[in-house]
Amino acid sequence: MSQFWKPGTEKPRLLDDEEGGVLFFGASPSTSSGYGYSSMERQKQRLPVYKYRTPILYLVETHATTIIVGETGSGKTTQIPQYLKEAGWADGGRVIACTQPRRLAVQAVSSRVAEEMGVKLGEEVGYTIRFEDLTKNGVTMIKFLTDGVLLREMMDDPLLTKYSVIMVDEAHERSISTDILLGLLKKIQRRRPELRLIISSATIEAKSMSSFFQTSKRRREMEGKNLGPRMDPVILSVEGRGFNVQIHYVEEPVSNYIQSAVSTVLLVHDQEPMGDILVFLTGQDDIDAAVQLLTEEVQNRGKSSSGLTILPLYSGLPRAEQELVFAPTPRGKRKVVISTNIAETSLTLEGIVYVVDSGFSKQRFYNPISDIENLVVAPISKASARQRAGRAGRVRPGKCYRLYTEEYFVNEMSAEGIPEIQRSNLVSCVIQLKALGIDNILGFDWPASPSPEAMVRALEVLYSLGVLDDDAKLTSPAGFQVAEIPLDPMIAKMILSSSQLGCSEEIITIAAILSIQSIWVSSRGAQKELDEVKLRFAASEGDHVTFLNVYKGFLQSGKSSQWCYKNFVNYHAMKKVLEIREQLRRTAQRIGIVLKSCEGDMLVVRKAITAGFFANACHLEAYSHNGKYKTIRGSQEVYIHPSSVLFRVNPKWVIYHSLVSTDKQYMRNVISIDPSWLTEAAPHFYQHQRPPSMLH
Ligand code: CDP
Numbered sequence: 001m002s003q004f005w006k007p008g009t010e011k012p013r014l015l016d017d018e019e020g021g022v023l024f025f026g027a028s029p030s031t032s033s034g035y036g037y038s039s040m041e042r043q044k045q046r047l048p049v050y051k052y053r054t055p056i057l058y059l060v061e062t063h064a065t066t067i068i069v070g071e072t073g074s075g076k077t078t079q080i081p082q083y084l085k086e087a088g089w090a091d092g093g094r095v096i097a098c099t100q101p102r103r104l105a106v107q108a109v110s111s112r113v114a115e116e117m118g119v120k121l122g123e124e125v126g127y128t129i130r131f132e133d134l135t136k137n138g139v140t141m142i143k144f145l146t147d148g149v150l151l152r153e154m155m156d157d158p159l160l161t162k163y164s165v166i167m168v169d170e171a172h173e174r175s176i177s178t179d180i181l182l183g184l185l186k187k188i189q190r191r192r193p194e195l196r197l198i199i200s201s202a203t204i205e206a207k208s209m210s211s212f213f214q215t216s217k218r219r220r221e222m223e224g225k226n227l228g229p230r231m232d233p234v235i236l237s238v239e240g241r242g243f244n245v246q247i248h249y250v251e252e253p254v255s256n257y258i259q260s261a262v263s264t265v266l267l268v269h270d271q272e273p274m275g276d277i278l279v280f281l282t283g284q285d286d287i288d289a290a291v292q293l294l295t296e297e298v299q300n301r302g303k304s305s306s307g308l309t310i311l312p313l314y315s316g317l318p319r320a321e322q323e324l325v326f327a328p329t330p331r332g333k334r335k336v337v338i339s340t341n342i343a344e345t346s347l348t349l350e351g352i353v354y355v356v357d358s359g360f361s362k363q364r365f366y367n368p369i370s371d372i373e374n375l376v377v378a379p380i381s382k383a384s385a386r387q388r389a390g391r392a393g394r395v396r397p398g399k400c401y402r403l404y405t406e407e408y409f410v411n412e413m414s415a416e417g418i419p420e421i422q423r424s425n426l427v428s429c430v431i432q433l434k435a436l437g438i439d440n441i442l443g444f445d446w447p448a449s450p451s452p453e454a455m456v457r458a459l460e461v462l463y464s465l466g467v468l469d470d471d472a473k474l475t476s477p478a479g480f481q482v483a484e485i486p487l488d489p490m491i492a493k494m495i496l497s498s499s500q501l502g503c504s505e506e507i508i509t510i511a512a513i514l515s516i517q518s519i520w521v522s523s524r525g526a527q528k529e530l531d532e533v534k535l536r537f538a539a540s541e542g543d544h545v546t547f548l549n550v551y552k553g554f555l556q557s558g559k560s561s562q563w564c565y566k567n568f569v570n571y572h573a574m575k576k577v578l579e580i581r582e583q584l585r586r587t588a589q590r591i592g593i594v595l596k597s598c599e600g601d602m603l604v605v606r607k608a609i610t611a612g613f614f615a616n617a618c619h620l621e622a623y624s625h626n627g628k629y630k631t632i633r634g635s636q637e638v639y640i641h642p643s644s645v646l647f648r649v650n651p652k653w654v655i656y657h658s659l660v661s662t663d664k665q666y667m668r669n670v671i672s673i674d675p676s677w678l679t680e681a682a683p684h685f686y687q688h689q690r691p692p693s694m695l696h
């Protein structure tokens with residue numbers, strides 16, 4: 001293990017020595033930091049933003065757009081909304097909004113702010129994420145929400161009139177919803193000059209944001225004549241107080257980053273003074289694997305590794321487990337948090353001194369040619385690597401162990417990530433803009449333009465779904481109905497079709513289950529048992545019908561947690577499914593969908609799925625013995641994921657819900673279909689193909 005880092009050959013270096021060094025690091029250590037407890041108020045005053053309270057309020061008062069850049073942990077998210085409230089921006093029933101790209105961050109940050117203000121979450125401070133609204137009309141003054149939810153709110157209130165200030169947080173992440181939001185907010189500002197925007201970001205990409213919000217000369221001249229806020233954006237940099245972080249690189253590229261991460265954690269635990277460790281991996285799968293491996297290693301070593309508390313952190317983690325991550329580490333103990341990139345900038349964990357960076361994260365990639373979007377484990381950018389390293393320098397000088405070589409960092413890592421809008425399927429984005437009355441989507445004022453090919457693909461799919469007409473306008477009523485359902489248009493269309501097919505109750509259950517991460521408990525070493533248990537529910541039609549069986553079993557058990565435990569079903573997930581289902585039923589009723597059960601007729605259920613997901617149809621290659629499928633549209637090679645009940649069953653024709661890519665492209669959540677349903681569901685979409693029947 002110790003040869004891994006080659007002691008003595010490692011080159012400690014300071015972050016600001018790196019080429020292109022960033023301004024946040026290396027600020028002089030402030031004596032006030034540390035673990036010591038102090039009153040909430042004193043803690044708040046110690047945060048770097050506190051010194052800027054007056055300038056921030058002044059700038060927001062006098063400028064329509066204020067861009068605030070500051071190191072992660074400097075207090076942007078938790079403090080600025082409170083300053084605004086104290087300054088009266090929430091008076092008269094107005095609301096201060098703060099958006100986040102991630103749901104988990106919305107929840108964590110709002111409960112922190114409620115705690116700081118000494119109020120109950122859901123009252124003065126509340127949050128809204130999809131399918132969960134913890135706010136009170138007329139009471140909530142500070143509202144945290146995902147950028148996606150704010151976009152949805154625009155459908156009912158296009159000018160977002162109830163908000164006085166909107167803080168678009170984590171703008172450097174450039175999530176697809178953030179980018180759409182920025183484009184729309186810029187438009188809204190022209191109609192509502194009194195609205196204030198704060199764009200906050202952890203990196204100095206601020207300049208491009210600033211030029212995006214720059215107003216024209218003519219407008220500035222007009223503005224000189226009235227006394228409103230200045231329309232030109234202003235940038236404020238909140239000085240960081242990070243400590244130096246020593247960077248260590250591996251000597252040789254590592255072949256298995258999970259194994260290497262675990263070895264590095266143990267090495268740090270053996271050789272370094274106390275201080276918590278934060279490990280960046282990519283997603284629930286590899287995080288669970290690392291937690292398990294590390295737990296085993298610690299058990300094998302007996303006493304020597306005691307005092308290590310191992311905690312995972314990813315979205316979808318139950319509330320109680322989230323809280324453990326934020327709880328202070330008891331004296332004499334060391335906490336290891338194994339996280340996705342959510343801990344990169346969205347959440348700050350106190351007490352981290354060591355960071356282990358795998359160099360990867362899960363990213364969305366879309367190829368308009370093959371029309372395939374999937375989540376891929378891909379290398380991070382230098383900007384991300386610096387952010388990750390910075391997490392080690394919050395409480396005292398720290399160390400960052402990069403599981404890649406220095407040569408790789410310098411020569412191969414890209415400087416910045418690509419905005420999500422340029423690597424996503426745009427179907428959802430297009431329908432949202434259309435629903436907001438933005439017809440010329442290519443001419444929309446984007447912070448970063450999406451590719452025309454992806455745009456054309458999206459228009460084509462939406463046309464085939466019957467959501468857009470020949471003039472690329474929303475069809476009535478289908479287009480408007482689909483836009484009203486707060487889910488992917490393909491799922492929304494599936495729900496719509498289920499109304500005609502008489503199986504909406506079943507399809508809504510399926511939609512609810514597909515919108516959460518997983519209904520199974522993560523296997524944690526019991527993969528075989530989990531697989532066996534799954535067989536109890538397995539349906540020959542495929543995963544969607546299997547979900548219906550699980551749901552039925554859950555209802556029959558009287559929604560029992562014990563039943564869930566016995567069947568490896570995640571009880572919390574099922575409760576969530578019930579909640580989402582109820583909300584979807586309400587939406588469905590509102591838009592005129594007939595709620596009806598098909599009483600076990602799975603043929604209509606599969607037809608409804610096809611009506612929404614025809615674009616994801618695949619057929620088994622003739623004579624294929626290894627389960628190789630081809631997508632009908634792009635002729636891409638794909639396989640059924642081992643977690644599917646159809647794995648090794650390999651029906652001739654299937655439709656998948658999503659793809660994941662590891663060594664191969666795997667289809668997740670798969671259902672068998674009859675190819676004739678495809679041309680029935682989407683004649684236009686398949687018209688340039690050979691008729692499916694010829695592919696047998
Ligand atoms: O947004 P930014 O990264 O600038 O900082 P923040 O999220 O406002 O965090 C400010 C401080 O609040 C940090 O010292 C965090 O550790 C602390 N905090 C916390 O203790 N618990 C939370 N759930 C959120 C923040």
Ligand code: MG
Binds near residue numbers: 073
């Ligand atoms: Mg923040």
